[in-house]
Structure formats: C-alpha cells, structure tokens
Amino acid sequence: MCGIAGILFKKPDSNHVLGQTLVDMLDGCQHRGIDSTGFALYEDGISGLRLRFLLPETGDAAPTIAKIKSVLAEFDAKVLEEGTAGCTYRITVDFKGDIRPFAYAMEHAAKLISLGSSLDVIKDVGTSHELDALYHVGAIAGSHGIGHVRLATESEVKPESAHPFWATGFSDIAIVHNGQITNYWKMRRRLERRGFEFRTDNDSELIAVYLADKLSAGEKLEAALSQSVDDLDGTFSFLVSTKDGIGFAKDRLAAKPMVMYEDDTLVAIASEEVSLNRLFPGQPLNTTEPAPGTCQTWSRSI
Amino acid sequence: MVTIDLATLSVREANEKLREVAALGQDIELLNPDAKHHLGVGLTTPAKVHIRGSAGYFCAGLTHGAQFIVDSNVGWGVGDNMYSGSVVVGGNAGAIAGVAIRGADIVIKGNMGSRAGQVMKAGTLCCGGNASFLAGYMMYGGRVIILGDSGERVGEDMSNGAIFVGGRIQSLGSDAEIGEVTPEEDIEIRDFLAKYDMPFEGTFKKIQSAGKKLRYSGSEPILRPLPYTEFTDQSSYWNRKVQEDIRVKASIGRYRIRGYGAAKPLPHLGDIAIKVDPNRIGIGPDPVKAVNLRTKIGDRHGARPLELSFPVMIAPMSFGALSRSTKMALAIASRLSDTVENTGEGGMLPQERAEAKQLIFQCLSGRLGWNIQDMQKADAIEIYISQGAKPGLGGQLMAKKVTKELAAIRGIPEGIDLRSPSRHPDIMGADDLVIKVEEFREATGYKIPISVKMGAGRVRDDIKIAYKDGFDFVQLDGMQGSTGAASSEVLEHVGIPTLAALQEALDGLEECGHNGDMPIVLMGGIKDGIDAVKALALGASAVGVGTSALIAGGCIACMQCHVGNCVVGIATQDPEHEKRYETHKQAQAIHRYLETVRWQIAALVQALGYDDFRKLTRDDLVAVTPEAAAMTGLPYDPSYREIEEQILTKVA
Known part of the structure; x- marks a missing residue:
C-alpha cells in the first residue's frame, strides 16, 4: 500500500543534494500513498548520538521532554543540542554505553522514532513536499537515504504508523517496505522470546529488527537480506539502510514493483521508474528490475 | 509530426x-x-x-x-x-x-x-x-x-x-x-x-x-430439485440436502457447483424493524408523488453522475450466466423504471446498450469482453474486486454455457469450463489500484464515474482503500448475494452477511474521516422496498436488486443456474431453452415489480413523516434480534417485531 525509494551516492561531491533528491523521488510516486511520507537520511558531519521522538498529538510537550531528559540523565547522556520540528523533538547527546538498554529505556520514556550517530528519521502525515516545508528535508546533506509514501489501510493515519521504521534497539538501521509479511506474529514471537521489544504492530518494524539482530551478531547485510527472502512470508519489496549503505530484498512473487538505476556516481532504487527519472529529467535511463527472490547491497566508498 | x-x-x-x-x-x-x-x-x-x-x-x-x-x-x-x-x-x-x-x-x-x-x-x-x-x-x-x-x-x-x-x-x-x-x-x-x-x-x-485442468471430468448431475424450504433447512442434522450432497460427492468425486444465492438463515434486514409511532403514521393518496426519491450517484470527482429516479439499481449479472433475452428484459425494465442496468462480467451487448438508458460496464480479472469502445459507451465503469456470493474468487461459467457466440465476445476458446482469475493481473494492492483507476479515467476522459464492486470480506479495510483510491461510489455485496455458479462451500460459508458488511463499511469510512461523498450501493439479498428503506436508513445511498428482478421476470428459483438448461430460458445459452423466455412480457413484469419497490419506499418514507428518502436515519430503525443488534449497533427491542407488522399492514 505504498511506494518506496532509496539512493546512495558513491562519491561525496553529490552529498549536498541528498535531501532534495529523496523529496523529489517520493513526490514522483506520491500517487502510491497519500496519507504519510517519511525519510531516513544519513547525514554528514554529525557528532554524538541523535534521537528523534514523536511529541503527544495534543497538549503540552514540556512534560514529555522533561521525562526524556530525566531518563537521559539516568544514563549519563549529556545533551549537545535539541529542538522541535513539526510533531517531533530531536535531541543530540553524548552517550558511549551499550545502545540496546539505553534505547529501550528511551522509548519507554516517549515515542522514539530514530536513533543513530548519523541516521535521522523524519516522518509525518502529509506529502513529500509538505514534510520538506515543515522539516527542511531538502537541505539535508549526506551520503545515502531511503524514503516511503504510505496509504494507510489497517492502521491509522498517524505519524507513528508512517515509515521508515527504525530497528528498535539498534543504532542507525532503518527500513522502508512495500507489501505485507504474513508470518509476522510467528517471527515476532521468536524475536520477543529472545528479549527484543517492538514499538508497533507494523510488519515493517519486524523486518528492521530481524535484520538488525543478524547484523549485530556479525552477519553481513547481504547475507542477512538473503536469509530474509527465505524467512519472511508474504509479498514484499523493501529497502534497508545502515550507517554504511543501502540494500534491497524482493520476494519471489514479485507482486510489489521495484526498479533500479546504477552508474559510476550513484545507485537509486524505487517502486517505479517515474521516481528514478526525477533524478534525470528528460533522459531515458538504462534501468533494471531486480529478479524475484533476490537481494543486493551497496556500501559507500568514501 | x-x-x-x-x-x-x-x-x-x-x-x-x-x-x-x-x-x-x-x-x-x-x-x-x-x-x-x-x-x-x-x-x-x-x-x-x-x-x-x-x-x-x-x-x-x-x-x-x-x-x-x-x-x-x-x-x-x-x-x-x-x-x-x-x-x-x-x-x-x-x-x-x-x-x-x-x-x-x-x-x-x-x-x-x-x-x-x-x-x-x-x-x-x-x-x-x-x-x-x-x-x-x-x-x-x-x-x-x-x-x-x-x-x-x-x-x-x-x-x-x-x-x-x-x-x-x-x-x-x-x-x-x-x-x-x-x-x-x-x-x-x-x-x-x-x-x-x-x-x-x-x-x-x-x-x-495440455488441456487437462480446465475441464471438469464428471458433469454435475441434474437432480430432483429440493424445495427451497427444504434446501435451507438447518433444523435436522442429516436432512435431505445433506444426504443429497454426500451422494453427489460420492458420485463425482469433487466439490459441487451450483447457482443461486445463500441458502442458510443469516441475520438480515428482516431482523430490523422500522421504528415509528403507529399513531403518527404519515399517509397520503400518492406517496410516489409526495416523496422525493430521485438521486444522483458518482459525481465525487466531477464526473457525470448516474441519475436514478429512485434509489434502486439492477445488480450486475452477466450475459453468459444469463441469456441474451434476459439481459434485454433487464435493460428494458431498467429504462422503463428510469434506473441503471449493469453488464456484469463478459461484455456489453449492443442491444443491451441500446435498451438501457444508463448502463454500468463491469471490469473483471479475466478482462472478458472488456474493451475501450464499450467503455466509452458506458455511463459508469465498475471494477469488480469480488462479490458477496463468492468473495475472493473469480467468476465461473460452465462449459455448457460457453457457446461459440459467447466465446467470441469474451475472446476465449469455445466449450471450456471458464474460471475467471480470482485477482486482477494489475491490482495487487491499493497502490496499484489507484493507478488502474486513473487509467480508466484517462480512457473515458474523466467523464463517467468509476466504481468498485466488493464482496463482503474485510470490508472495514477495503472501503478505506476504495475511499482513498478515489472511487466515485462502491457497490457493496453481502453474503446473501446470488451467483450463476460457485462452489457450494463458498456460497454458503464464506463472507459476511449483508447487514454486517454495511455496518463495517460505514465504520471504516468514519475511521478514515470521510466527508460523506462516497455513496454505498448495497446489494446481497435485497428483496423489496422494505429492505431498501432499512438499508437506506442504515446508511446506504441506494440498493441493487438481482435475484428479485430475475424472479419478477420468471425465475422459478430451482437453483440450477450453473447447469445451463434453465427451463424458463433465463440462465441458459441454449437457443431451445431461451425460446421460452418472452423478453418483452418479462421486461414488463420486472418493470411492474420495480414500480412496487418504488411505491413501497415512497410509502414507508412518507409513513415515517418525511418528504425525501435522504431524511431516513438510523433512529428510524430498531433491531429485533440480538444478532442484528450486535452487527449494526442498533438498539435491541424485540417488541417492534409486532409493531412493524402492524405498520406494514396499515401502509399497505
């Protein structure tokens, strides 16, 4: 019920256009989902650990922010920078400890949607251009990112149901997904038995946690993606992003579209070619459609 | 250039x-x-x-x-x-x-x-x-x-x-x-x-x-038809229907196929009563004149809407399941009663187009008889996702009915047991569907409404998709809907009742913050104007009648639609059988029936003290069974069962 897009610049001289590029690509496939839009961007020159929280829909944000700060203090995390934008509160901290207990504690404090040393997840109700106006996505420079437009069916139209999903408990991993995982509960219970927590009932979060678990055990992203094609049931085309790069996996039914374009400077993947063409207006592209049941990854070479 | x-x-x-x-x-x-x-x-x-x-x-x-x-x-x-x-x-x-x-x-x-x-x-x-x-x-x-x-x-x-x-x-x-x-x-x-x-x-x-799969080996035996009352009997465990079913399966070694509608008691509009104080019944000499029944459907996005002289249209039924003569009678009757006919699956007949004043052209998964020329002649397009009688499945048309003429219109080989795919090739989700809807708008110059027909499955989610994907209206079909052929397992055990489907649809629309601009046409067991009034009061904008129109036009309800030897010439492609159908006589009969439906709606709206059917509300209804109350959220008051009988007698 959605459209996805992702880009990785192979050379840093393109980094300055990251935000604008993803805004355009998502605008290109906005017809696939008009309810909400989201971005996971890996930004240049960030020091410290960044966290982004959703603020309460109504009422005063101050108690929520106070609670966040008190939990940060418990972990001796020093605040470097903070600010609110749209329905979110972003805070950058200096924290050197174990991420998972810290992340779980923070998400118990408030609705945490992003945590990472370069990742920032920006998602809200509205279109790509509306989010750009509110969060200045277009101005963000970085090496890679993924994005999503969503048409809500089973869950409500709320910022927390929007993609990308951060891999709860793991730093700098995000996912966008088009499709439906039909063995969701089976997979989730397996992970829960091993102590993982889930923030939502959304099947996309499951993919993020599933992959993060494998990565933290030392598996390569490509191997984890390859295994996911076997382990996950249903229809899916998804993109995953880590601090180092991006990757995709596609189910064997190929029910959800995916097209990619790659040259010496970049790799771009999207639900539809119309999004890719936004990068090169007026220019026919030599695109390929990933084969059913395959996956691939790219790392930045900088 | x-x-x-x-x-x-x-x-x-x-x-x-x-x-x-x-x-x-x-x-x-x-x-x-x-x-x-x-x-x-x-x-x-x-x-x-x-x-x-x-x-x-x-x-x-x-x-x-x-x-x-x-x-x-x-x-x-x-x-x-x-x-x-x-x-x-x-x-x-x-x-x-x-x-x-x-x-x-x-x-x-x-x-x-x-x-x-x-x-x-x-x-x-x-x-x-x-x-x-x-x-x-x-x-x-x-x-x-x-x-x-x-x-x-x-x-x-x-x-x-x-x-x-x-x-x-x-x-x-x-x-x-x-x-x-x-x-x-x-x-x-x-x-x-x-x-x-x-x-x-x-x-x-x-x-x-290889030609092995799309032919049934043993044909469906023609049996002594059980009377409908016995067919729907749930009271005795090993009743005649159950026995017959076992014997047939022992003979043909596969699931059974039959036509007609659901044959088991389900909570329905009969479990709802019209709530009115008998002392304040509005009466007048000519309710049809006194009450406004005209309505428009389908202008949500600026298309030319369907104009209904009363909120009842003919449900989609195909040339294929039905004979040409029957399709003609339905088209003529719809014109005489100034409402809308529907092609169903399998193409538009030129004579049907000529006779029907307004015609909906249905698009199914197999794209049988589907084409741009007829799309441009249609007054509305309907994308069929599924139907109440067999939600989740495509159409079935047994070989006996796949004649040379029919095969030519549909573009398929003659004499196969035709099974339409259960899903559209190009609609794998809401994201693709929106692109399909846009294609149809482009093809028809944005001039005519695009609707969706959905059988009652996950209505709450489905209606949200319909709303967000920009359909002009929805044809919602409950489990009591009929069909020309389906496996009896599905006919009787899959889907949710019409009443529950409507309520889920209304709830779904409420949840996605609609502004009342996407009408629901309810079908699936609507048998008269009384059912129609109840559906309208619950929140439907119009209703569709299929089986009742066929019965009005001569159907004897033998439930053998799938066989192809319909004795009254309705559900057949056999010229000898079709001869028995007198198109113009039956068109008049269907028209007369539709006019009684019109009168019933008008009389009941008037009885409730209104001058327009749109003034009907849920407050005019009460549930008389706990099941209907649970499904609809209407207050439960069994005592209205008797009062309603009095009102209906008085109004009649």
Missing part, C-alpha cells in the same frame, strides 16, 4: 491533445515522458505515436489501432487490453507486458517482467530478451514469442494459444506441455521477427495447453 512536451503538460492534458491531434490524422511525438503513467491511454484512432524516452504503467493501454514506439523502457501493463495496432519498446518492460491484449503486436526489444501476456486473448507479444516467471499465465489465445530464456512456470494454466521460446525454459507451468512447432508457425514467427527487425537464428520450442 506534432510535438507534445510532457515537461510542460500534465499526462491528462497531453493525452487529450494526443487524441485531438490523432483524430486529425497527424503523427505525434511525446517529449520528456520521464516514465510517466498512462501515456496514450484511450487512443482509438490509427496514428503513429513516438515516445522519446521511458513510459510508466499502462503505456498505450486501452487503445485501438495506433502504432506506438517507445525509445526506452515501459512500466507494468504495456499495451493493456489493446485491440489492434502495435507497441515497440526499445528497452525493458515491467510486469504483465501485453496483459489482456485482443489482437495487437507488442514488441519488447529488451527483457520483460513477470506474468507477461496474462489473460491475453489474441495478438502477439514478443520479447527480444528474457522473460521472468509465469509468462503466458492464464492466456486464452494468441502468441507469445520469447527469443531469450523464459522464467519459471511458463504457460501456467493457459487454455489456448502458444508460447514460443528460443532460449532455455526454466520450468513449465501447470497444465502446460511442450508441443511441435509446425513449419507454418515457424514461417509466421520469422515473418513477424523480420517485420520488427529482430534477427534470430535459433530454433523455437513451443509451449501449449
């Missing part, structure tokens, strides 16, 4: 200009296409169109006669349902290239995605590179040529036509086999390749239908 630049025009504007210029006999080039969807859709004049770049979904879809060249790639569904003409794609094609074509040449110089040529009927789909899995899936005819390799399960469930593969065949689909390439076929292929400048030196392997 006229140049149209998509950098400065929207696709809608570009397509309008394209049609305009093509009509003047000019050739066209499209600049800056940038993989946009729906390029060229709806073009019905022979023109040359050169797309300088990539095109998106449904490039050249729903066209007739034009020749397209695309320099680079195309998205899903290139040449969708094309009748004649050609598309030559220089690059790759996405999934379902050449879907449902009826005669065109679709040439892909690069690779093509999965399910290429799905449900195609005629014409040629040619791929210079490799094809992904399920090429030729459920094809009914025509020719697929793959110069490279073919992916898994090529030719899956094809019922006719041929697939020629020059490279490696990864695996054969179910019911597909390797056949002999005849010298004539080989010459024809080489001629085709020469015409499109595709050199190929190798040899071809031919894949064809």
Whole structure:
C-alpha cells in the first residue's frame, strides 16, 4: 500500500543534494500513498548520538521532554543540542554505553522514532513536499537515504504508523517496505522470546529488527537480506539502510514493483521508474528490475 | 509530426491533445515522458505515436489501432487490453507486458517482467530478451514469442494459444506441455521477427495447453430439485440436502457447483424493524408523488453522475450466466423504471446498450469482453474486486454455457469450463489500484464515474482503500448475494452477511474521516422496498436488486443456474431453452415489480413523516434480534417485531 525509494551516492561531491533528491523521488510516486511520507537520511558531519521522538498529538510537550531528559540523565547522556520540528523533538547527546538498554529505556520514556550517530528519521502525515516545508528535508546533506509514501489501510493515519521504521534497539538501521509479511506474529514471537521489544504492530518494524539482530551478531547485510527472502512470508519489496549503505530484498512473487538505476556516481532504487527519472529529467535511463527472490547491497566508498 | 512536451503538460492534458491531434490524422511525438503513467491511454484512432524516452504503467493501454514506439523502457501493463495496432519498446518492460491484449503486436526489444501476456486473448507479444516467471499465465489465445530464456512456470494454466521460446525454459507451468512447432508457425514467427527487425537464428520450442485442468471430468448431475424450504433447512442434522450432497460427492468425486444465492438463515434486514409511532403514521393518496426519491450517484470527482429516479439499481449479472433475452428484459425494465442496468462480467451487448438508458460496464480479472469502445459507451465503469456470493474468487461459467457466440465476445476458446482469475493481473494492492483507476479515467476522459464492486470480506479495510483510491461510489455485496455458479462451500460459508458488511463499511469510512461523498450501493439479498428503506436508513445511498428482478421476470428459483438448461430460458445459452423466455412480457413484469419497490419506499418514507428518502436515519430503525443488534449497533427491542407488522399492514 505504498511506494518506496532509496539512493546512495558513491562519491561525496553529490552529498549536498541528498535531501532534495529523496523529496523529489517520493513526490514522483506520491500517487502510491497519500496519507504519510517519511525519510531516513544519513547525514554528514554529525557528532554524538541523535534521537528523534514523536511529541503527544495534543497538549503540552514540556512534560514529555522533561521525562526524556530525566531518563537521559539516568544514563549519563549529556545533551549537545535539541529542538522541535513539526510533531517531533530531536535531541543530540553524548552517550558511549551499550545502545540496546539505553534505547529501550528511551522509548519507554516517549515515542522514539530514530536513533543513530548519523541516521535521522523524519516522518509525518502529509506529502513529500509538505514534510520538506515543515522539516527542511531538502537541505539535508549526506551520503545515502531511503524514503516511503504510505496509504494507510489497517492502521491509522498517524505519524507513528508512517515509515521508515527504525530497528528498535539498534543504532542507525532503518527500513522502508512495500507489501505485507504474513508470518509476522510467528517471527515476532521468536524475536520477543529472545528479549527484543517492538514499538508497533507494523510488519515493517519486524523486518528492521530481524535484520538488525543478524547484523549485530556479525552477519553481513547481504547475507542477512538473503536469509530474509527465505524467512519472511508474504509479498514484499523493501529497502534497508545502515550507517554504511543501502540494500534491497524482493520476494519471489514479485507482486510489489521495484526498479533500479546504477552508474559510476550513484545507485537509486524505487517502486517505479517515474521516481528514478526525477533524478534525470528528460533522459531515458538504462534501468533494471531486480529478479524475484533476490537481494543486493551497496556500501559507500568514501 | 506534432510535438507534445510532457515537461510542460500534465499526462491528462497531453493525452487529450494526443487524441485531438490523432483524430486529425497527424503523427505525434511525446517529449520528456520521464516514465510517466498512462501515456496514450484511450487512443482509438490509427496514428503513429513516438515516445522519446521511458513510459510508466499502462503505456498505450486501452487503445485501438495506433502504432506506438517507445525509445526506452515501459512500466507494468504495456499495451493493456489493446485491440489492434502495435507497441515497440526499445528497452525493458515491467510486469504483465501485453496483459489482456485482443489482437495487437507488442514488441519488447529488451527483457520483460513477470506474468507477461496474462489473460491475453489474441495478438502477439514478443520479447527480444528474457522473460521472468509465469509468462503466458492464464492466456486464452494468441502468441507469445520469447527469443531469450523464459522464467519459471511458463504457460501456467493457459487454455489456448502458444508460447514460443528460443532460449532455455526454466520450468513449465501447470497444465502446460511442450508441443511441435509446425513449419507454418515457424514461417509466421520469422515473418513477424523480420517485420520488427529482430534477427534470430535459433530454433523455437513451443509451449501449449495440455488441456487437462480446465475441464471438469464428471458433469454435475441434474437432480430432483429440493424445495427451497427444504434446501435451507438447518433444523435436522442429516436432512435431505445433506444426504443429497454426500451422494453427489460420492458420485463425482469433487466439490459441487451450483447457482443461486445463500441458502442458510443469516441475520438480515428482516431482523430490523422500522421504528415509528403507529399513531403518527404519515399517509397520503400518492406517496410516489409526495416523496422525493430521485438521486444522483458518482459525481465525487466531477464526473457525470448516474441519475436514478429512485434509489434502486439492477445488480450486475452477466450475459453468459444469463441469456441474451434476459439481459434485454433487464435493460428494458431498467429504462422503463428510469434506473441503471449493469453488464456484469463478459461484455456489453449492443442491444443491451441500446435498451438501457444508463448502463454500468463491469471490469473483471479475466478482462472478458472488456474493451475501450464499450467503455466509452458506458455511463459508469465498475471494477469488480469480488462479490458477496463468492468473495475472493473469480467468476465461473460452465462449459455448457460457453457457446461459440459467447466465446467470441469474451475472446476465449469455445466449450471450456471458464474460471475467471480470482485477482486482477494489475491490482495487487491499493497502490496499484489507484493507478488502474486513473487509467480508466484517462480512457473515458474523466467523464463517467468509476466504481468498485466488493464482496463482503474485510470490508472495514477495503472501503478505506476504495475511499482513498478515489472511487466515485462502491457497490457493496453481502453474503446473501446470488451467483450463476460457485462452489457450494463458498456460497454458503464464506463472507459476511449483508447487514454486517454495511455496518463495517460505514465504520471504516468514519475511521478514515470521510466527508460523506462516497455513496454505498448495497446489494446481497435485497428483496423489496422494505429492505431498501432499512438499508437506506442504515446508511446506504441506494440498493441493487438481482435475484428479485430475475424472479419478477420468471425465475422459478430451482437453483440450477450453473447447469445451463434453465427451463424458463433465463440462465441458459441454449437457443431451445431461451425460446421460452418472452423478453418483452418479462421486461414488463420486472418493470411492474420495480414500480412496487418504488411505491413501497415512497410509502414507508412518507409513513415515517418525511418528504425525501435522504431524511431516513438510523433512529428510524430498531433491531429485533440480538444478532442484528450486535452487527449494526442498533438498539435491541424485540417488541417492534409486532409493531412493524402492524405498520406494514396499515401502509399497505
């Protein structure tokens, strides 16, 4: 019920256009989902650990922010920078400890949607251009990112149901997904038995946690993606992003579209070619459609 | 050569200009296409169109006669349902290239995605590179040529036509086999390749239908019909129906198929009473004059709405399930009662179009009888997702009814047990559906409403998709809906009752913050004006009647619709049986029935003290069974059962 897009610049001289590029690509496939839009961007020159929280829909944000700060203090995390934008509160901290207990504690404090040393997840109700106006996505420079437009069916139209999903408990991993995982509960219970927590009932979060678990055990992203094609049931085309790069996996039914374009400077993947063409207006592209049941990854070479 | 630049025009504007210029006999080039969807859709004049770049979904879809060249790639569904003409794609094609074509040449110089040529009927789909899995899936005819390799399960469930593969065949689909390439076929292929400048030196392997799967081995026995009361009897455990069912299964060794509607008691509109103080019944000499029953449906996005003289339309029923004479009678009756008829699956009959004042054209998964010319003659389009009698399944038409004429209209082989696919080739989710809806709007110039027919399954979610994907109205069909043929397991045990479906739909719309602009037409067991009033008061904007219109026009409810030997000439394609049907006499009977429905609605609306049916509200209703109360949330008050009887007597 959605459209996805992702880009990785192979050379840093393109980094300055990251935000604008993803805004355009998502605008290109906005017809696939008009309810909400989201971005996971890996930004240049960030020091410290960044966290982004959703603020309460109504009422005063101050108690929520106070609670966040008190939990940060418990972990001796020093605040470097903070600010609110749209329905979110972003805070950058200096924290050197174990991420998972810290992340779980923070998400118990408030609705945490992003945590990472370069990742920032920006998602809200509205279109790509509306989010750009509110969060200045277009101005963000970085090496890679993924994005999503969503048409809500089973869950409500709320910022927390929007993609990308951060891999709860793991730093700098995000996912966008088009499709439906039909063995969701089976997979989730397996992970829960091993102590993982889930923030939502959304099947996309499951993919993020599933992959993060494998990565933290030392598996390569490509191997984890390859295994996911076997382990996950249903229809899916998804993109995953880590601090180092991006990757995709596609189910064997190929029910959800995916097209990619790659040259010496970049790799771009999207639900539809119309999004890719936004990068090169007026220019026919030599695109390929990933084969059913395959996956691939790219790392930045900088 | 006229140049149209998509950098400065929207696709809608570009397509309008394209049609305009093509009509003047000019050739066209499209600049800056940038993989946009729906390029060229709806073009019905022979023109040359050169797309300088990539095109998106449904490039050249729903066209007739034009020749397209695309320099680079195309998205899903290139040449969708094309009748004649050609598309030559220089690059790759996405999934379902050449879907449902009826005669065109679709040439892909690069690779093509999965399910290429799905449900195609005629014409040629040619791929210079490799094809992904399920090429030729459920094809009914025509020719697929793959110069490279073919992916898994090529030719899956094809019922006719041929697939020629020059490279490696990864695996054969179910019911597909390797056949002999005849010298004539080989010459024809080489001629085709020469015409499109595709050199190929190798040899071809031919894949064809093994013909084992789409024929039922044992035919459905014709039995002594059980009276409907006995057929619906749930009281005794091993009743006659159960016994008969076991014996038939012992004889034919498979599931059973039958026609007609649900035959088990379910909570329904009869479990709701109209709540009125008997002392305050409004009466008048002529309720039909006194009460406004006129309504418009389908102008949510500025299309020309359907105009109903009263909020009742004819439910979709196909030529195929029904005889031509019956379809004619329904069309005539709908005109006489100034309402709307519906083609159902399987195409539009010219006489039906002529007789019906307003006609909805239904689009199903198999794209049987579906075409751009008739789309442009329709007053509304309906995308069938599923129906109440068999939600989640496609149509069934047994071989006896698949006559030569019918097969020609639908573009399928004669005499197969026709099973329409259970899902559309190009609708895998809400995200694809929105692109399909837009294609239909482009094809019909944004002039007529686009609706969706949904059987009652996950109505709460489905209606949200319908709302967000921009449908103009919804035809919602509950479990009590009837059908010409379905497995009895599904007919009686799958889906949710009409009453619950309507409530879920209303709740779903509420949850997605609608503003009351997407009407629901409720069907599935609506038998008279009283049911209609209850449905309208609950929140439907109109109702559809199918079975009751057939009964009014002579159906004896024997539940043997699937057999094809209908004794009154309704559910048959056999000329001898059809002779028994007196079209004009039955049209008058259906018309008289519809007029009583009109009168009933008017009289009840008046009885409730209103002058317009739109003033009916849920407050006018009460549930008389706990089940109906639970389904609808109406207050439960069984004492109204008696009061309603009094009111109805008094009004009548």
